[in-house]
Amino acid sequence: MAEHTARERLREAAFALFEERGYEGTTVDDVTERAGVGRTTFFRTFRSKEDVIFPDHEALLAAVRARLAGSTRETAPVAIREAARLVLLHYLDEGDLALARYRLTRSVPALRDRESTGTLQYQRVFREFAHAWMGGGEDTALRAELLAAAVVTAHNHVLRRWLRGLTRRPEAEFDAAMAGTVALFSEPPAGDGTGSIVVFRTAKDLDAVLPALRGLLGEPG
Numbered sequence: 581m582a583e584h585t586a587r588e589r590l591r592e593a594a595f596a597l598f599e600e601r602g603y604e605g606t607t608v609d610d611v612t613e614r615a616g617v618g619r620t621t622f623f624r625t626f627r628s629k630e631d632v633i634f635p636d637h638e639a640l641l642a643a644v645r646a647r648l649a650g651s652t653r654e655t656a657p658v659a660i661r662e663a664a665r666l667v668l669l670h671y672l673d674e675g676d677l678a679l680a681r682y683r684l685t686r687s688v689p690a691l692r693d694r695e696s697t698g699t700l701q702y703q704r705v706f707r708e709f710a711h712a713w714m715g716g717g718e719d720t721a722l723r724a725e726l727l728a729a730a731v732v733t734a735h736n737h738v739l740r741r742w743l744r745g746l747t748r749r750p751e752a753e754f755d756a757a758m759a760g761t762v763a764l765f766s767e768p769p770a771g772d773g774t775g776s777i778v779v780f781r782t783a784k785d786l787d788a789v790l791p792a793l794r795g796l797l798g799e800p801g
Contacts, residue, residue: 587625587635589615594632595680603629603688630694633681637698640670644702648709656713657766660706660727661758664735667702668754671739682743699736703728710765727765734761 593614597606608629612622626632644663651659671678685691707728714720734757742750 586615586617586621590617590622590625591632591635591677594629595677598633598684599680603684603691630691633684633691634694634698636670637701640667641701641705644705648705653713656709657762660710660731660762661755663706664731664758665751665754668735668739668750672742672750679743699732703732706731714765723765727762730761730764731758734758 590611594606594611597610597614601610606629608619608622611629611632612619615622626635643666647663647666648659674681685695707724710727711720711724714724735754738747738750738754738757741747741753747753
């Protein structure tokens with residue numbers, strides 16, 4: 581039996597049993613019996629029962645890092661969008677397995693925690709990349725943190741819509757959502773010579789207010 585065949589049989593058996601008996605009610609022995617392989621094969625393929633549910637996390641994380649690393653300063657926004665898209669496409673390609681995982685993580689706290697940990701790892705990779713892209717200074721740390729959180733949030737928003745059957749065009753929705761998200765952080769930072777608009781209300785006459793405003797803006801009266 582080829583190794584990849586054993587892996588697929590174990591995954592299919594495990595997900596089928598999780599659906600039938602529940603995650604807690606399924607043992608490794610149950611999975612190996614259903615798949616027709618021994619315990620040695622199981623633990624050579626997966627470290628634990630949890631790993632059957634999240635088997636490709638490390639490989640996908642490495643693919644995200646590689647896509648980001650292959651960008652330049654000018655192409656960084658495109659790299660961020662495409663790196664996040666790799667994750668979405670992975671779930672879409674899984675099809676029914678992704679839907680089964682979604683049902684499991686919603687009902688089993690330990691699996692939900694594991695998923696949250698994985699999400700934070702993706703967010704850290706995007707944050708570190710964005711921080712370097714933005715200059716790597718103390719003044720860019722917050723923007724990088726916000727960008728990473730926004731990218732992950734936009735990805736998860738579209739993914740959950742697909743998992744819940746709310747969209748039949750997840751890729752198109754994702755592209756639009758990610759383009760808008762990254763654009764929010766691609767604008768020139770404050771202090772680059774662009775103007776600002778200040779909106780306020782006052783009962784005072786405009787001629788009386790303008791000198792004070794000019795003073796706050798550092799302009800001559």
